[in-house]
Amino acid sequence: MSKLVECVPNFSEGRCRETIDAILDEVKKVAGVKLLNVQSDSSHNRTVVTFVGEPAAVKEAAFASCAKAAELIDMEQHHGAHPRIGATDVIPFIPVRETSLDECVELANELGREIGEKLNIPVYMYEAAAKRSDRKNLPDVRKGQYEGLKIAIREPERKPDYGPAKMHPRAGATVVGARQFLIAYNINLSTSDVKIAKKIANNIREAKGGFKYCRAMGVMLEERNVAQVTINMINYEGTPLHRVFETVKNEAARYGINIIGSEIVGLVPMQALIDTADYYLRLEGFDRKQVMEENI
């Protein structure tokens, strides 16, 4: 099987069908890239595009769609509820198969340099590709939004990582980076006491001394009268599913409570399920190439 990278660029246009289609066409015309999802929101005036493919093809599609957005979207005219600093607001790369996060960081840097040099758009690197610790989080990079950054970009601490230290007259600036695949994962408890779900959520979330790549909250599923720990697994290699499941099971047992079920919401990379089977079956020397479908 070949390397596979996901890319989820966000464009500052969620209303004009022609503009959105023209941007999507740039993705579709790259051989080896598969468009998975398009979500346009007119109140946000923003479109989130998801595509996958081999690293070089994905980078090509990201660059081409960014160039088209710079041509068609005028940030001077843009209004929408969602924070943004540019026509192509943010471009994250996500490893899916046979690719490391480090390779996605490298890919992000190649793209950032290209956007800066060829399109004359200032670029900020974020998340795993951040070059400064104060640029890891997207809200920090987007501070002041398009309008504020036009002035602030002259300050040394807002100097872009690639491209000119002044906003592109129509396209603004772009944030490029790399992150792990996010798995939305919920664990349901044999109790209707949401306080217990909140306590367990605190036990496992990074902010409270729990797992580094785990964000969690306790919530009530009113329709089932069941308390739930709802989790964002932001790096399933660093903090795997089975470890979170087993820890929640142990913490729940302290209250005499069991896990009645768990759910994966949306997509999950195959590797996360292989890792789960590998752990529980105590597999020795299992290689992903042993999966029948990987040979096809």
Place this chain on the structure above:
Amino acid sequence: MSKLVECVPNFSEGRCRETIDAILDEVKKVAGVKLLNVQSDSSHNRTVVTFVGEPAAVKEAAFASCAKAAELIDMEQHHGAHPRIGATDVIPFIPVRETSLDECVELANELGREIGEKLNIPVYMYEAAAKRSDRKNLPDVRKGQYEGLKIAIREPERKPDYGPAKMHPRAGATVVGARQFLIAYNINLSTSDVKIAKKIANNIREAKGGFKYCRAMGVMLEERNVAQVTINMINYEGTPLHRVFETVKNEAARYGINIIGSEIVGLVPMQALIDTADYYLRLEGFDRKQVMEENI
């Protein structure tokens, strides 16, 4: 993702490279079929071919290679250590993805009828596709081998399921059928006492009152000084990996012994690993389409 079926025909030629290549060419020229493996054994004078693809394409490749074998292999001249009744000795279909065993039984019957009618080769249906209980097992169908069956085929209880009730003058007869994917699975124990591995093997194998789709033996891994339960999982949907693992764990505990690891030898269908993760994480409503790679 599309339907995927595996086919593993066995041909009665393991020495002549030209004949083997001519048969393989018939498989390779069918669009949508992927040749995975070829194993020729000269003392058996037999070649085992593994290919996968969509059902119709796989059936086409099976028929074309069987026709070519009938053209090139003369059973009157064939000698080899392995039991056989024809040029194409046996053709099993195995469900891999989005295909049931029943669909493979149907596919096997279509192919059997075609081989009988178009090639004038008598065909016996076996395993899940058997039409009589005394034809489920391959050794029973092959009784007397090519030489013996030439006479015995006239008896009513040896009448073929498709095709003429007399041997093809050069190609003999062919066995066609459907079976589940076989997973070779070993479980290693925290003991060097092989008697315990043998007792546990007896607890889980069908023949001794254990799981229906489980064949098991206790053996000694001399190089590691570890006792092992070595298992053939002949239907991982009927008897899943996790149930065998957990039962061996429980039975071992009765002797104060643990499972130190397990191994999957060779290939495993992705569904078997998804089922394992599903069981241990107690997943609710998980759909295989949620696996990222299934959307590509």
